[in-house]
Amino acid sequence: MDISYNWLRDLTEITLAPRDLADRLTMAGLAVDAVHEKGGDHVLEFDLTSNRPDCLSNLGIAREAAALTGAGLKLPDLTVKNVGGRAEQFTAVEIEDADLCPRYAARVVRGVKIQPSPDWLVERLQAIGQRPINNVADITNFVLHELGQPLHAFDLAKLSEFRIVVRRARAGEKLKTLDGVERELDEQMLVIADAVRAVAVAGVMGGEETEISGGTTDVLVESAYFDPQSVRRTSKRLGLQTEASYRFERGVDYEGVRRAQDRCVALICELAGGTATEDAVDVYPTRITPPTVRLRPRRVEELSGLSVPAEESGRILRSLGFEPAEGDVQNGELSFGVPTWRTDVKIEEDLVEEVARVYGYDKIGEALPPSPVTGEYLLGDRRRRAARQVLTAAGFNEAVSISFIEESSGVNESGESRFEPVPGLQKVEGEGAFVVLSNPIIEGARLMRPSLLPGLLEATRHNFNHGTRDVRLFETGRVFAARAASGDEDESRPSEVEAFALLVTGEALEEGKAAGRAADFFDLKGGLEAAADAMRVGELEFEPASVRHLREGQSARVRLGGQEIGHAGRLSEELAARYKFRQPVYVAEVNLTALLATGERPARYTPLPRFPGVARDVSLVADRRVTFGEMRRAILSLGIEECRGVALVDVYEGASMPEGKRSLTLRVEYRADERTLRDEEVDAMHARVVSALEGEFGAQLRG
Amino acid sequence: MSSEAVDYDAQIASVREAFEREFERFARFRAYEGTEGLSLDEAEALSREVKELATRHTAKKSAVSQLMKLVGRVPAEERARFGQLVQQVDKEIRGALGDVGVALAGRIQLLKTERERVDVTLPGRRPRRGHLHPITLLRQRIEDVFVSMGYAVEDGPEVETDFYNFTALNIPELHPARSPQDTFYTTDGLSLRSQTSTVQIHAMQRRRPPLRVVAPGRVFRRDTPDATHNPMFFQVEGLLVDRGINMGHLKGTLSEFVRRLFGPATRTRFRPSYFPFTEPSMEADYSCFKCGGAGCRLCKGSGWIELGGSGMVHPNVLRAVQIDPEEFSGFAFGLGIDRMCGLMYELDDIRLLFENDVRFLEQF
Numbered sequence A: 001m002d003i004s005y006n007w008l009r010d011l012t013e014i015t016l017a018p019r020d021l022a023d024r025l026t027m028a029g030l031a032v033d034a035v036h037e038k039g040g041d042h043v044l045e046f047d048l049t050s051n052r053p054d055c056l057s058n059l060g061i062a063r064e065a066a067a068l069t070g071a072g073l074k075l076p077d078l079t080v081k082n083v084g085g086r087a088e089q090f091t092a093v094e095i096e097d098a099d100l101c102p103r104y105a106a107r108v109v110r111g112v113k114i115q116p117s118p119d120w121l122v123e124r125l126q127a128i129g130q131r132p133i134n135n136v137a138d139i140t141n142f143v144l145h146e147l148g149q150p151l152h153a154f155d156l157a158k159l160s161e162f163r164i165v166v167r168r169a170r171a172g173e174k175l176k177t178l179d180g181v182e183r184e185l186d187e188q189m190l191v192i193a194d195a196v197r198a199v200a201v202a203g204v205m206g207g208e209e210t211e212i213s214g215g216t217t218d219v220l221v222e223s224a225y226f227d228p229q230s231v232r233r234t235s236k237r238l239g240l241q242t243e244a245s246y247r248f249e250r251g252v253d254y255e256g257v258r259r260a261q262d263r264c265v266a267l268i269c270e271l272a273g274g275t276a277t278e279d280a281v282d283v284y285p286t287r288i289t290p291p292t293v294r295l296r297p298r299r300v301e302e303l304s305g306l307s308v309p310a311e312e313s314g315r316i317l318r319s320l321g322f323e324p325a326e327g328d329v330q331n332g333e334l335s336f337g338v339p340t341w342r343t344d345v346k347i348e349e350d351l352v353e354e355v356a357r358v359y360g361y362d363k364i365g366e367a368l369p370p371s372p373v374t375g376e377y378l379l380g381d382r383r384r385r386a387a388r389q390v391l392t393a394a395g396f397n398e399a400v401s402i403s404f405i406e407e408s409s410g411v412n413e414s415g416e417s418r419f420e421p422v423p424g425l426q427k428v429e430g431e432g433a434f435v436v437l438s439n440p441i442i443e444g445a446r447l448m449r450p451s452l453l454p455g456l457l458e459a460t461r462h463n464f465n466h467g468t469r470d471v472r473l474f475e476t477g478r479v480f481a482a483r484a485a486s487g488d489e490d491e492s493r494p495s496e497v498e499a500f501a502l503l504v505t506g507e508a509l510e511e512g513k514a515a516g517r518a519a520d521f522f523d524l525k526g527g528l529e530a531a532a533d534a535m536r537v538g539e540l541e542f543e544p545a546s547v548r549h550l551r552e553g554q555s556a557r558v559r560l561g562g563q564e565i566g567h568a569g570r571l572s573e574e575l576a577a578r579y580k581f582r583q584p585v586y587v588a589e590v591n592l593t594a595l596l597a598t599g600e601r602p603a604r605y606t607p608l609p610r611f612p613g614v615a616r617d618v619s620l621v622a623d624r625r626v627t628f629g630e631m632r633r634a635i636l637s638l639g640i641e642e643c644r645g646v647a648l649v650d651v652y653e654g655a656s657m658p659e660g661k662r663s664l665t666l667r668v669e670y671r672a673d674e675r676t677l678r679d680e681e682v683d684a685m686h687a688r689v690v691s692a693l694e695g696e697f698g699a700q701l702r703g
Numbered sequence B: 001m002s003s004e005a006v007d008y009d010a011q012i013a014s015v016r017e018a019f020e021r022e023f024e025r026f027a028r029f030r031a032y033e034g035t036e037g038l039s040l041d042e043a044e045a046l047s048r049e050v051k052e053l054a055t056r057h058t059a060k061k062s063a064v065s066q067l068m069k070l071v072g073r074v075p076a077e078e079r080a081r082f083g084q085l086v087q088q089v090d091k092e093i094r095g096a097l098g099d100v101g102v103a104l105a106g107r108i109q110l111l112k113t114e115r116e117r118v119d120v121t122l123p124g125r126r127p128r129r130g131h132l133h134p135i136t137l138l139r140q141r142i143e144d145v146f147v148s149m150g151y152a153v154e155d156g157p158e159v160e161t162d163f164y165n166f167t168a169l170n171i172p173e174l175h176p177a178r179s180p181q182d183t184f185y186t187t188d189g190l191s192l193r194s195q196t197s198t199v200q201i202h203a204m205q206r207r208r209p210p211l212r213v214v215a216p217g218r219v220f221r222r223d224t225p226d227a228t229h230n231p232m233f234f235q236v237e238g239l240l241v242d243r244g245i246n247m248g249h250l251k252g253t254l255s256e257f258v259r260r261l262f263g264p265a266t267r268t269r270f271r272p273s274y275f276p277f278t279e280p281s282m283e284a285d286y287s288c289f290k291c292g293g294a295g296c297r298l299c300k301g302s303g304w305i306e307l308g309g310s311g312m313v314h315p316n317v318l319r320a321v322q323i324d325p326e327e328f329s330g331f332a333f334g335l336g337i338d339r340m341c342g343l344m345y346e347l348d349d350i351r352l353l354f355e356n357d358v359r360f361l362e363q364f
Ligand SMILES: [Zn+2]
Pocket: B288, B289, B290, B291, B292, B293, B294, B295, B296, B297, B298, B299, B300, B301, B303, B304
């Protein structure tokens, strides 16, 4: 909202320079964004908070300025020059829907001459960017900005039966508004009508047919109080925001209705001639009474930290228009009648704010609160940070994706989810899949992400499109699944789980250096294991399995301590085609909430070996389906105490292998705690190992 | 003397001559300058030859050593003079060879150093590392500051019920913030939290006062994405409830926070404002970290940057979680992490934050 400094000076005896005034007002809560110099005047650009509709006018700002500086307030002259006849002789007002219009006043001026406004009026309006039209229209606009009360002038002669009916619009009723647009109204909108038809959208805009024109002689000046919610709704529904609707929907001063009307009528008589009715038809069936709010002076200090004497608090409140009322004087309590324009003030805390902001927030002394409590991080945060650190050290960048995804990214043509959720997301298997937005803002982005993978795949596509082929990303964040409906609102809240996802594609990195080969499943797995290790959980187990969004034969379920917590593998051909990926992409996702819920693996010391160990390699040809993991488990389960570990040396799947076979070279380490093992002992143990592998897996020793 | 009298002087002269004849080709290397122009191979070959020369002229069987042995046989009256002369020849020979040796060794050292000289401006062999997201970096710093000030980090659901997102926060039934124009709703009638203030309510239900918590997290508002807006962004909420808490504590806390984040010279100012869930309310500004308050493009010439909204917890909010506002008071604040991020890194388009372009991420 723009305010002209010169205009403001018509209403106050303020002496502060424009910029100083702007600073003073800003520090009292009426934010001035900018001050522009404009032809001998200064325009103050306000950005007001929604609770202060009373400041949407010169009077409102003048009142604040006066209270802040002690300068006097000069109210405009309301004396009407030519008065004759009672309003009811010329018009009538009927309010059918008093819920939407608590007050409506109509006053008539007869015999006006419509012509351009005088220079001073044009100047005032132009200073704040308003376009002059004619004297009567300009006067209503002038008073709106001067006093904050929107007004409307009708050409009385064009009102059927010269009367006003305030009612809800009829179904299908149409009205051509002042901007020349034919508008279809609905039955919830309030209109101003004459005996037969709607002539204005109440509080929003007048109609074209009854507007003031060159030939107008008799004017009906409307001043009213409309229900803020109703005006907001109508304005929004019609897509029409006006200076009037902006103020009505925030709330105008219901006791200022007549004053603004008087001011308007006085100006019309002065500038357009004519005779005004001596009164108005003022329909105000239920008088609105402002609240009285108590103030215990000690509360000012208790809440603000300012020690303001009770007399000073009283002075500040009176300067803002609060009326001292009967209070419980014995307890030193004060009581104040809230001015009718301050609809935002309802409770004692509101009064404390009034006192504090005028007294000055800058006078509040700063202190740190005494601390009876200690700080703590979110559970598992230290482990989360450790994982992030390890992953970045391993060359992964952290992604943050928007929490909603396009429906087509999450669901296939048959309406099935494209991604298998992380275990534990759905509390009950198959439970109502997605959390769906009813009002998305990005076209199509209706689903709350059921997985972090669509976000990472989208990011990968973006990077590919910008020439980055080597992408390593991880992300942590909530994923969502709907819950079965329940009577309890809290219970029907969706399931939210913190997930952790990893993506690798392009050239692999080894020890921080380009490895000169394409990344594969094991780069993904390594990243996941490194992260798990950093979070100090037990060993992750990978079990070959089919996973919906992963490629058969290169996918695994991930378990921790027997509990399934995620999946990892190469992106399925179907999804790769959908994203137009021409290089393999590997993705993993785990339930981080579940992972962190498992206890932290303690660091435990075992004495360093005192005797050397012996490593024996064995190369075996076995069926490709026989996994390293199975062989390893088989060896360890033999119960050979001296067998300390099984490592992989090499996998050979070359052309010389028979179809469906591969060769694995394993290294088994043997060591005793109390002595050096003799060769014959190791030979015997190793022979047991080899024969177990041969027996259990049909493996053949390779030369 | 007899015929077998020996001409000792002549012997010395002949030894000297013999050495000088052989040494002649090395003479110019006695000074370092003489070695300039020698290649490493030449210098090393010469160095070897000089060593051989030294062996021949200084070892036990060398001519000088023979002269040394003669000294004892020289008549007593000449012995001293002869001895001195032999000593001198020996010293001359050793001196000459030593000088050449040092000069050549210097030359060799220099050439080797040159040959192995590295271009220290070539890129280091550094491991490729990944980078944390700028929001995580800032969020962790903010958490660290508040934890050190005694706050517990809290979180709450991102999909919320009306009660937590609005009602308990004193946002009236018909408030525009509740409209589907501004807030995302799910088809089940729940909403995406529009501010982290929801965690205030969860936190006060979980912990009773005295309490102090901060809650960083995602919030959602129906803003069309553009260079300065995203429909999702990150906030951090702060809440402290105790006996005897006033606005001075709030000012002190936020001032301490910005000093720890942006440096001890950072100043703050507080302006009255309006939020449904605080009363009195205030907006906090801090002096621009770029220009120090003098005014620059970043702070739009004002010298101040908005920190966020704050205020004393509204009594209705306390009552919503059964805390007596006559007994306890508290303050709350909400800071925009993305906005701060955008300013700190001077991002010209805030949408970059969620595009996950590797070229962007690797800058942090
Ligand atoms: Zn600046």
